[in-house]
Amino acid sequence: MNYRFGSYPTMITPYTPAKEVDYATAEKYVEWYAKNGCDGIFAVCQSSEIAYLTLEERVKLNGLVYKAAKSYGLTVVSSGHVAHSIDAQADELCRIADSGTDALILITNRLDPENLGDDEWIKNAEALLKKLPPDINLGLYECPMPYKRLVTDRILKWCLETGRFYFMKDTCCDMNVIEKRMELLHGSHFALLNANCQTLLSSLRCGGKGYCGIMANFHPKLYAWLCKNYESEPQKAELVQSVIGTFGFTEVGLPYPLTAKYHMNLCGIPTEVISRNRLATELTRYGRECMEQMKLATDRLEGMLGI
Numbered sequence: 001m002n003y004r005f006g007s008y009p010t011m012i013t014p015y016t017p018a019k020e021v022d023y024a025t026a027e028k029y030v031e032w033y034a035k036n037g038c039d040g041i042f043a044v045c046q047s048s049e050i051a052y053l054t055l056e057e058r059v060k061l062n063g064l065v066y067k068a069a070k071s072y073g074l075t076v077v078s079s080g081h082v083a084h085s086i087d088a089q090a091d092e093l094c095r096i097a098d099s100g101t102d103a104l105i106l107i108t109n110r111l112d113p114e115n116l117g118d119d120e121w122i123k124n125a126e127a128l129l130k131k132l133p134p135d136i137n138l139g140l141y142e143c144p145m146p147y148k149r150l151v152t153d154r155i156l157k158w159c160l161e162t163g164r165f166y167f168m169k170d171t172c173c174d175m176n177v178i179e180k181r182m183e184l185l186h187g188s189h190f191a192l193l194n195a196n197c198q199t200l201l202s203s204l205r206c207g208g209k210g211y212c213g214i215m216a217n218f219h220p221k222l223y224a225w226l227c228k229n230y231e232s233e234p235q236k237a238e239l240v241q242s243v244i245g246t247f248g249f250t251e252v253g254l255p256y257p258l259t260a261k262y263h264m265n266l267c268g269i270p271t272e273v274i275s276r277n278r279l280a281t282e283l284t285r286y287g288r289e290c291m292e293q294m295k296l297a298t299d300r301l302e303g304m305l306g307i
Helices: 023-035 055-071 086-099 118-131 153-162 175-185 197-205 220-229 234-247 258-266 285-305
Strands: 007-009 040-043 075-078 103-107 138-141 165-170 191-194 210-213
Touching (some): 007 220, 055 075, 103 165, 153 165, 153 175, 197 234, 234 285
Parallel strands (some): 075 103, 165 191
């Protein structure tokens, strides 16, 4: 499998007014991601509200995203396991794999639910891998919910030794840690994609393969441009980094994914501004106006860059 690395949005899930999954609109999102320069999609992840979707919904949504994305030549990586027991997680992941993906992404806190340590993580990982299709490529995701289980050097080395891991969504937000990880991954087929926009340019410069995060739901063209041009146009890259890094702070201060759904409306894709994990009233006039200002600024920057 030849992966396309660069800009990977974390797929959001649209709903109907009755809070049923809106599969037709999800398909429009995939088209929008493709037209806006994305190289891949992270499907059925936390942004997709996986803890609030049934297994049947997760499987159907992943299959639709995979089929649509492949028509545009995008890479798709998929997660979707939320259960506690290894057997139940294996069932979830096998169902996701059957619906189509280029790599199954293992949520790190699921392999050590009680945060007992590396021995527990590796033991559970060994058990889980035996239950997954032997030919499926794998990845890691340091999902912050229900708690952020960061990958240690020992775990990363273990993953490399298996030969099965190709992808990592890094959420450590720490360049010292990222640099150490890149040293361990150097020369391997295991790619690190940064979820933290504030450290993106620095991570690319030390060997990172792209961005996989929330903010690619808002201005993916800028992430795609930066990943492709940071070496050839360093001064412009610094400007792009300063803009995306500043707007990235809206991840914390505003009610995501409601913000992303409102932003999809600004981009011409009618979307109900509702989710299953937040109250619609959390997106106030203040939040909407912030999204409008962000879009105006990033549209202008895209115009300056000619993208």
